[in-house]
Amino acid sequence: MRAFTYQRAQSPAEAAAAAARTPGARFIAGGTNLLDLMKLEIESPQHLIDVNGLALDKIEATPGGGLRIGALVRNTDLAADARVRKDYAVLSRALLAGASAQLRNKATTAGNLLQRTRCPYFYDTNQPCNKREPGAGCSAIGGYSRNHAILGASDACIATHPSDMAVAMALLDATVETVKPDGATRTIPIADFHRLPGGTPHIEHALTQGELITSVTLPKPTGGVHIYRKVRDRASYAFALISVAAIVLPDGSGRVALGGVAHKPWRRPAADASMNQGARAVAERLLDGAKPSAESAFKVPLVQRTLAAVLADAKKGG
Numbered sequence: 001m002r003a004f005t006y007q008r009a010q011s012p013a014e015a016a017a018a019a020a021r022t023p024g025a026r027f028i029a030g031g032t033n034l035l036d037l038m039k040l041e042i043e044s045p046q047h048l049i050d051v052n053g054l055a056l057d058k059i060e061a062t063p064g065g066g067l068r069i070g071a072l073v074r075n076t077d078l079a080a081d082a083r084v085r086k087d088y089a090v091l092s093r094a095l096l097a098g099a100s101a102q103l104r105n106k107a108t109t110a111g112n113l114l115q116r117t118r119c120p121y122f123y124d125t126n127q128p129c130n131k132r133e134p135g136a137g138c139s140a141i142g143g144y145s146r147n148h149a150i151l152g153a154s155d156a157c158i159a160t161h162p163s164d165m166a167v168a169m170a171l172l173d174a175t176v177e178t179v180k181p182d183g184a185t186r187t188i189p190i191a192d193f194h195r196l197p198g199g200t201p202h203i204e205h206a207l208t209q210g211e212l213i214t215s216v217t218l219p220k221p222t223g224g225v226h227i228y229r230k231v232r233d234r235a236s237y238a239f240a241l242i243s244v245a246a247i248v249l250p251d252g253s254g255r256v257a258l259g260g261v262a263h264k265p266w267r268r269p270a271a272d273a274s275m276n277q278g279a280r281a282v283a284e285r286l287l288d289g290a291k292p293s294a295e296s297a298f299k300v301p302l303v304q305r306t307l308a309a310v311l312a313d314a315k316k317g318g
Ligand SMILES: Cc1cc2nc3c(=O)[nH]c(=O)nc-3n(C[C@H](O)[C@H](O)[C@H](O)COP(=O)(O)OP(=O)(O)OC[C@H]3O[C@@H](n4cnc5c(N)ncnc54)[C@H](O)[C@@H]3O)c2cc1C
Pocket: 026, 027, 028, 029, 030, 031, 032, 033, 034, 035, 036, 051, 071, 097, 098, 099, 100, 103, 106, 107, 108, 109, 110, 111, 112, 113, 114, 115, 162, 163, 164, 165, 211, 212, 213, 214, 237, 238, 239, 240
């Protein structure tokens, strides 16, 4: 690990301003992703701004009937919150499907959204990787690609986003609230927060230099049956091969999101609009344009079958 300087931020605005004026600065929250990346020298920030002392650890009702989740709310606390379990069960289930209890005790809402891909070449500094080093090439294309994207990928990168929580947040139409270094705040719809790789896979989200996430807001509850089903190589402590998040209302309408298939949680309005036409129609629309490699081709039938099982279970009440 390279040497770095460290400060504890006293307020969100101060944290953002410090990040903007200090070259090579990064925020640190739970540290469960960033510290691993630093030890492997995939990321070498020169300055860490510890945001753990900021009062961003509350879950509060919003005037619009939703919930505002502070950026520092730990994954364990969010999953266990009675309001989340009752009204946003898909989020609670997605969180509990991720990592381990020990990691969830440290991991924060903002850090989870910003965790980086698990592409093995990204972690192997001996291998070319456009995300680590723009222009270097992509080792996964034509290489080991079993865990990689089948949708929305590019010639530069076929990595997936690893977060379970983000898939549920996308399904729930969450919004991400931030403060910028000049003190201005903004709200980013989750659909616009994570980016597809295109020609710049190292740019993964909509935040600008120094911009700090302060909270994530959920709109008022939709009701319906909430399901999060994660398919992985072993039953716990493994990232998703694919995951399906769904909300199904009593009349059969609803919405669906996929994880493990793209550089961001995957939703398609046309898929949601076809929820009353059966799982095959929904899968067809979600998977429209899928371009798997020979190794990741199994994800297409896996999505189709998992989606069919999820929608059948939803009909029975979850
Ligand atoms: C062995 C292992 C297994 C795992 N399995 C899963 C899994 O199955 N599913 C899953 O979803 N996750 C899994 N994870 C990932 C884990 O959920 C993330 O590491 C964690 O959520 C990151 O949160 P953190 O607070 O520790 O982030 P940190 O490591 O502190 O930070 C991550 C990134 O977020 C930035 N950041 C943090 N807070 C803010 C803020 N307020 N504003 C702007 N930027 C910020 C940091 O600068 C950094 O770039 C696993 C992790 C490990 C180590």
